[in-house]
Amino acid sequence: MKMSGAQMIIEAIIAEGVTKVFGYPGGAIMNVYDEIYKQNDFEHILTRHEQAAVHAADGYARASGDVGVAMVTSGPGFTNAVTGLATAYTDSVPLVVISGQVPLSLIGTDGFQEVDAVGISRACTKHNYLVHDIAELPRILKEAFYIARSGRPGPVLVDVPKDITGEIAEFVYPSDVHLPTYKPNYKGNDRQIKKAAEAILKAKKPLLYLGGGVVLSNATDVVRRLAEISQMPAVETLMARGVMGADNPLLMGMLGMHGNYASNMAMSETDLVISLGARFDDRVTGKLSEFAKYADVIHVDIDPANIAKLVDVDYPIVGDINIVVEKLIGHLEERIKPERYQVWRDILKRYDELHPLTYHDSDEVIKPQWVIERIGEKVGADAVITSDVGQHQMWAAQFYPFDRPRQWINSGGLGTMGYGFPAAIGAQVACPDKHVINITGDGSILMNVQELVTASENKLPVINVILNNHFLGMVRQWQTFFYDKRYAETDLSYQPNWKLLAEACGGAGYDVTTKAEFDAALDAALEGGKVTFINVAVDRLENVLPMVPAGGALYNMLLEHKES
Amino acid sequence: METVRRVISVVVLNEAQVLARVSGLFAGRGYNIETLTVAPIPETDLSHMTIVTRGNQRVIEQITKQLHKLIPTLKVIEHSEMVEKEMVLVKFPIEEKLSDIQALCAAYNGGIVNVGENMVIAMAADEPVRIKHFITATKRYNPIEIVRSGVVAMER
The missing domain is CATH 3.30.70.260 (ACT domain)
Structure with missing residues (x-):
């Protein structure tokens, strides 16, 4: 069938089963928007900034497990999208982003709103395309979706010159891809898997080290089953919160810079690390030479480049966690004796009793950790929680009772402030029947605050809980600890009127200074059906603890919460 | 490491x-x-x-x-275990001893490839280490310009 390039893009989006697209129009992408206007198969959600469009598509993808789609124009439209691409790339989120480009004849002439999109995005996309010929457009669109969602997922950019979206050509959407140079390995090497199983049977202190890959590959069930039959303790990275379930007795907690004592000690003393979809990030490992010093390492990852990148690996296994862990269970089921690890579990239990994850609550001032716990008590497993970046993010990761994967959505790898609110919008679109709560700070929320309008217009009742300490809190914390309390440019005392700001954009706002007010505000927000700001005045100088100073050994944690 | x-x-x-x-x-x-x-x-x-x-x-x-x-x-x-080869082009003033240059290049799988009014261009193609030696040896003939190709290699 003959159609324009713009129509081809619409047809491909429909053929891929996409029902929501986030974006922002502009000159070079107008042909495509004209076709969006004419169709009824998917909904387009207009954000108020291109960065937010990509974050929203990203939040949608993380909440639903499907590919997120965003659309932007050339030049500044594209450059605004770059932070969104980099965020999704670092956390391996499947996205297809379609950007307009100046016409082919203008490329290279410094045309109006021309920028080298594929050049700029090369380092922050899994793959990218500049379409040179309409004949290749159907194939490129098919490949873009396939590459985004297969193997280690990631964002794919398709940059389409304006004349190509206007040109007419024959369209047949390919039924499959032909990519001889791209063949992800899902199966895992059977011999290595068997050796890894033997290592688990021989270990005395094995530890499941669970990363975001478990969430991405929807492998929670099989991973929980491995833990169940073996009774091996587990630690989760920031990206894996929810995999084991908050009440799972085998879960020690989150490890890393702000991990709890038992988790970090477990990693420091284990004799066998079983890494599933984790990548030994520096915020997890601390000083590498001291990390899991006494352990052999089994490393299961879909991306070979992740394996042995930072630590030496004894049992490298490239594959999909579902398949590999299923095979591991096959080897272990009949032979593993959970009581073998009883002493190890007892040791870790004692560590947790010695230094539990806790804080000193107060009747005079609201503690941020209390807010998180309170939200957990109110909505628990029913809510999707997003966050921005900083102290509030760490408190949410530490204190929220995450019970399932895809319940916790945050920019873990890139650490993008301004991610949380648009991601919450995307998550709300993906999960219309769930409460979506963005736990944010008074710094981060302003970085995409214009999305109040998007949420209002689309009746998306995202609740933003602003843990307001009038500081850029995490930087302030580092300044307190490591910069002799020189608070350079971190005092955010000058603030907007949050309530009025939310109301001005069609939302609801609450200023909260007591626990009772918080309860009332949260109840009202959950009932209200409107995008909401709950501005919570919290203890200004509360620190995130425990803390492993950057570059320090994981077992050297600052533990004490001082009474203020 | x-x-x-x-x-x-x-x-x-x-x-x-x-x-x-x-x-x-x-x-x-x-x-x-x-x-x-x-x-x-x-x-x-x-x-x-x-x-x-x-x-x-x-x-x-x-x-x-x-x-x-x-x-x-x-x-x-x-x-x-790779077989490696590299090529180099060297430009000499025409006043230099062309027979010496020709002999030198021949020892490194090369020869004179172009002769102009004021200069000659010679080439050599050999293992990267030997190309280095060749370049050192050309110094005495006052080379004007040296262009190396970079290495190409093939698995043995």
């Missing part, structure tokens, strides 16, 4: 951006490129790149894995 020199052969799809993807990978991740050559493989839609790099074993391993991860990469060959 000890730094080693490695020759890496990469077979990639011969398509737009592919050289930028490879060189960008080296730049972005801080890997070193000593030489890089690239040319299409006859009668295919593929290109062959030969990259000479240095790094410790972990870096070399990462380079090969990261190269392989690029979508247009078909295969990556990192081998210590």
Whole structure:
């Protein structure tokens, strides 16, 4: 069938089963928007900034497990999208982003709103395309979706010159891809898997080290089953919160810079690390030479480049966690004796009793950790929680009772402030029947605050809980600890009127200074059906603890919460 | 860890951006490129790149894995057993002893390839180490310009 390039893009989006697209129009992408206007198969959600469009598509993808789609124009439209691409790339989120480009004849002439999109995005996309010929457009669109969602997922950019979206050509959407140079390995090497199983049977202190890959590959069930039959303790990275379930007795907690004592000690003393979809990030490992010093390492990852990148690996296994862990269970089921690890579990239990994850609550001032716990008590497993970046993010990761994967959505790898609110919008679109709560700070929320309008217009009742300490809190914390309390440019005392700001954009706002007010505000927000700001005045100088100073050994944690 | 020199052969799809993807990978991740050559493989839609790099074993391993991860990469060959050749062009003033230059080049699989009014251009093609020796030897004939091709290599 003959159609324009713009129509081809619409047809491909429909053929891929996409029902929501986030974006922002502009000159070079107008042909495509004209076709969006004419169709009824998917909904387009207009954000108020291109960065937010990509974050929203990203939040949608993380909440639903499907590919997120965003659309932007050339030049500044594209450059605004770059932070969104980099965020999704670092956390391996499947996205297809379609950007307009100046016409082919203008490329290279410094045309109006021309920028080298594929050049700029090369380092922050899994793959990218500049379409040179309409004949290749159907194939490129098919490949873009396939590459985004297969193997280690990631964002794919398709940059389409304006004349190509206007040109007419024959369209047949390919039924499959032909990519001889791209063949992800899902199966895992059977011999290595068997050796890894033997290592688990021989270990005395094995530890499941669970990363975001478990969430991405929807492998929670099989991973929980491995833990169940073996009774091996587990630690989760920031990206894996929810995999084991908050009440799972085998879960020690989150490890890393702000991990709890038992988790970090477990990693420091284990004799066998079983890494599933984790990548030994520096915020997890601390000083590498001291990390899991006494352990052999089994490393299961879909991306070979992740394996042995930072630590030496004894049992490298490239594959999909579902398949590999299923095979591991096959080897272990009949032979593993959970009581073998009883002493190890007892040791870790004692560590947790010695230094539990806790804080000193107060009747005079609201503690941020209390807010998180309170939200957990109110909505628990029913809510999707997003966050921005900083102290509030760490408190949410530490204190929220995450019970399932895809319940916790945050920019873990890139650490993008301004991610949380648009991601919450995307998550709300993906999960219309769930409460979506963005736990944010008074710094981060302003970085995409214009999305109040998007949420209002689309009746998306995202609740933003602003843990307001009038500081850029995490930087302030580092300044307190490591910069002799020189608070350079971190005092955010000058603030907007949050309530009025939310109301001005069609939302609801609450200023909260007591626990009772918080309860009332949260109840009202959950009932209200409107995008909401709950501005919570919290203890200004509360620190995130425990803390492993950057570059320090994981077992050297600052533990004490001082009474203020 | 000890730094080693490695020759890496990469077979990639011969398509737009592919050289930028490879060189960008080296730049972005801080890997070193000593030489890089690239040319299409006859009668295919593929290109062959030969990259000479240095790094410790972990870096070399990462380079090969990261190269392989690029979508247009078909295969990556990192081998210590490679047959390596490099070519060099050297321009000499016409006043130099042409027979000496001819003899020197002949010892390095080369010869005089062009003679102009004021200069001659000679070439040599040999193993990279020998090319270095050749260049040192040319010094006494006051070379005006030296252009090296970079290394091409083939697995034994």
